[in-house]
Amino acid sequence: MSVWPAWEVREDEAATAWFHVRLAFPDGARVDVLAVVAEGCVSLEDVRAQPALSLDDLAALADWIEEPLSEACGIGPETDPGTESEAAGPSRARPAWPRGVEGRRLVAQEYRAAQEEGVDPVLAVMCATGHSRRKSLRLISQARDAGFLTPRHARR
Numbered sequence: 001m002s003v004w005p006a007w008e009v010r011e012d013e014a015a016t017a018w019f020h021v022r023l024a025f026p027d028g029a030r031v032d033v034l035a036v037v038a039e040g041c042v043s044l045e046d047v048r049a050q051p052a053l054s055l056d057d058l059a060a061l062a063d064w065i066e067e068p069l070s071e072a073c074g075i076g077p078e079t080d081p082g083t084e085s086e087a088a089g090p091s092r093a094r095p096a097w098p099r100g101v102e103g104r105r106l107v108a109q110e111y112r113a114a115q116e117e118g119v120d121p122v123l124a125v126m127c128a129t130g131h132s133r134r135k136s137l138r139l140i141s142q143a144r145d146a147g148f149l150t151p152r153h154a155r156r
Helices: 055-073 100-117 121-129 133-145
Strands: 002-011 014-024 030-038 041-050
Touching: 002 055, 014 055, 030 055, 041 055, 100 121, 100 133, 121 133
Parallel strands: none
Antiparallel strands: 002 014, 014 030, 030 041
């Protein structure tokens, strides 16, 4: 199962965030869900399954995705969203990733650190940014173009 942020809309102090959730099963079955989090409440906006879910499976879907989605949203099962500490502020699964040059510099740092540790650098960028593999590859490419990473292929 994987959960990743899709987009977020902020208005004054309130924020509404959408998340993609994917359940992949060993037999090739797949369930894709678009969930929205607003004011501490989670709602499912879209569910697509291949093959189609039975009514019993659809009813169990919430149980399947509850814990990973709660972690990604920063909502714990025991936490009441209405009683958040003012000092701590609202929690998120990952901090907001900076845009522009600073974001590219941080992507390059994550990428090089992962290479030095001998782990997959693309996966490290995915974990750090919270973006999908495709978006992370795009960020890595932008870091290369900005000169923070060496070119991928030697020019002749």
